[in-house]
Amino acid sequence: MSRPWALDYDTATCTVGATLSIVGEKWTFLVLREAFNGVRRFDDMQRRTGAPRQVLSSRLARLVAEGVLRKTPYREPGQRPRSEYRLSEKGMDLYPVIISLLAWGDKYAAPPGGPPVLLTHRDCGAAAGLQLACADGHVLTSARDVTPLPGPGARRVA
Amino acid sequence: MSRPWALDYDTATCTVGATLSIVGEKWTFLVLREAFNGVRRFDDMQRRTGAPRQVLSSRLARLVAEGVLRKTPYREPGQRPRSEYRLSEKGMDLYPVIISLLAWGDKYAAPPGGPPVLLTHRDCGAAAGLQLACADGHVLTSARDVTPLPGPGARRVA
DNA sequence: TTGCTAAGTCTGTCAACTAGACCTAGCCTC
DNA sequence: GAGGCTAGGTCTAGTTGACAGACTTAGCAA
Numbered sequence: 001m002s003r004p005w006a007l008d009y010d011t012a013t014c015t016v017g018a019t020l021s022i023v024g025e026k027w028t029f030l031v032l033r034e035a036f037n038g039v040r041r042f043d044d045m046q047r048r049t050g051a052p053r054q055v056l057s058s059r060l061a062r063l064v065a066e067g068v069l070r071k072t073p074y075r076e077p078g079q080r081p082r083s084e085y086r087l088s089e090k091g092m093d094l095y096p097v098i099i100s101l102l103a104w105g106d107k108y109a110a111p112p113g114g115p116p117v118l119l120t121h122r123d124c125g126a127a128a129g130l131q132l133a134c135a136d137g138h139v140l141t142s143a144r145d146v147t148p149l150p151g152p153g154a155r156r157v158a
Numbered sequence: 159m160s161r162p163w164a165l166d167y168d169t170a171t172c173t174v175g176a177t178l179s180i181v182g183e184k185w186t187f188l189v190l191r192e193a194f195n196g197v198r199r200f201d202d203m204q205r206r207t208g209a210p211r212q213v214l215s216s217r218l219a220r221l222v223a224e225g226v227l228r229k230t231p232y233r234e235p236g237q238r239p240r241s242e243y244r245l246s247e248k249g250m251d252l253y254p255v256i257i258s259l260l261a262w263g264d265k266y267a268a269p270p271g272g273p274p275v276l277l278t279h280r281d282c283g284a285a286a287g288l289q290l291a292c293a294d295g296h297v298l299t300s301a302r303d304v305t306p307l308p309g310p311g312a313r314r315v316a
Numbered sequence: 317t318t319g320c321t322a323a324g325t326c327t328g329t330c331a332a333c334t335a336g337a338c339c340t341a342g343c344c345t346c
Numbered sequence: 347g348a349g350g351c352t353a354g355g356t357c358t359a360g361t362t363g364a365c366a367g368a369c370t371t372a373g374c375a376a
Contacts (some may be wrong), residue, residue, distance in 0.1 A: 027364095
């Protein structure tokens with residue numbers, strides 16, 4: 001195989017790295033998983049992710065600062081006011097990341113009984129998942145069908 | 159909103175967590191990004207990811223142990239034998255994870271000039287990306303269109 | 317007044333990351 | 347065949363971050 005073109009370009013601007021600098025820390029993905037499952041309270045998050053309280057606190061604060069979660073006060077009848085963490089649109093857009101982690105795990109690391117979570121289309125109930133497709137409507141079945149090319153923001157290595 | 163069903167189920171078996179325990183460490187995603195860009199050599203990886211050599215060494219070893227990468231010796235004419243790291247099928251299946259991180263970064267954290275990398279369909283050249291669809295062929299446009307349900311491997315919390 | 321709970325913060329310990337130097341095997345040149 | 351070069355690591359010491367467990371605070375309830 002020939003030398004990959006990628007070696008001629010700088011990685012400093014790569015948006016994978018940019019994404020990871022925001023959500024790439026150890027517990028953040030688990031926090032997001034719970035958020036997508038509808039979990040909104042600190043204590044539920046803490047119990048379900050197993051993250052140390054202090055770490056959870058700092059991850060939630062980071063996600064709020066980045067606009068991925070919104071922290072809003074709410075109050076149940078007869079209860080004192082509490083805080084809840086809800087996904088913003090920016091956070092919702094991270095769903096494909098969680099789904100792709102889930103899909104890989106279901107294929108390669110599912111427990112004996114099968115996957116513990118199934119994703120379904122809200123309207124028709126059929127199983128939902130990610131598909132790799134191109135703008136012309138072809139469905140791609142493998143990473144080999146994709147050719148990465150330098151984009152407008154690419155910078156050559158000096 | 160009602161109490162999410164997720165609270166009644168155990169997270170210990172969740173395959174998102176299982177996936178993250180294999181590939182969730184800080185530099186691993188960047189290593190995979192480079193692998194998908196065709197980078198195979200230790201030194202190229204090191205230079206492009208910026209990972210400390212020792213960390214890179216241990217991440218590569220972990221990925222090889224998990225069967226995500228294969229370490230194979232090769233030899234260029236007139237050179238001594240070297241090692242290269244190539245994605246296995248199991249590794250190729252992680253491509254959606256990288257693509258989804260890339261897509262989110264392109265939307266929310268792209269550098270001024272635009273995305274540095276474009277993904278294209280190898281056969282037709284059109285832009286490629288992930289879409290959320292259900293088994294009945296409906297395209298889903300938002301995380302809100304997905305309903306997660308307990309799967310066969312779900313375990314109730316005691 | 318005391319107790320309870322959600323949502324944190326504080327403290328000490330221990331593991332992980334980091335930078336930078338060092339090592340090693342094969343090849344090349346002299 | 348001595349020395350240098352390079353890919354692919356390992357070693358060491360210092361710093362940061364994770365962790366468990368105790369403590370804190372605000373509002374409500376008995």
